[in-house]
Amino acid sequence: QARLVESGGGLVQAGSSLKLSCVASGPIFTSQTMGWFRQAPGEERKVVAIISRRGTYTYYEDSVQGRFTISRDNAKNTMYLQMDELKPEDTAVYYCAARGNDAISYKPGEYQHWGQGTQVTVSS
Numbered sequence: 001q002a003r004l005v006e007s008g009g010g011l012v013q014a015g016s017s018l019k020l021s022c023v024a025s026g027p028i029f030t031s032q033t034m035g036w037f038r039q040a041p042g043e044e045r046k047v048v049a050i051i052s053r054r055g056t057y058t059y060y061e062d063s064v065q066g067r068f069t070i071s072r073d074n075a076k077n078t079m080y081l082q083m084d085e086l087k088p089e090d091t092a093v094y095y096c097a098a099r100g101n102d103a104i105s106y107k108p109g110e111y112q113h114w115g116q117g118t119q120v121t122v123s124s
Helices: none
Strands: 003-007 010-013 018-025 034-039 046-051 058-060 068-073 078-083 092-098 118-123
Touching: 003 092, 018 034, 018 092, 018 118, 034 068, 034 078, 046 068, 046 078, 058 068, 078 092
Parallel strands: 010 118
Antiparallel strands: 003 018, 018 078, 034 046, 034 092, 046 058, 068 078, 092 118
């Protein structure tokens, strides 16, 4: 059974940094597109960043471009999201997700595997 587990969330002040990790187990990860999504209270789940299976392609949502960095270590079955210069509007539950294949997608509904989420709260 495929499983994704996030860690690294927390409560920080604006301008701080956090690094999220997502460890994958089961028959997934190395051959699949993965991504980070976030969901704030009362809002839909939205894409934050996407990474191709070998890490050669990355995508960032406009509001995080230049502040967040997505990466993956296939040897460790782990994906990361380095978040710098955090802002209060970054407050949300952050989820890692994996597609069932290596096709690129920015839509949450096209990701088959999800972690349980980790809370990121940024105070002003």
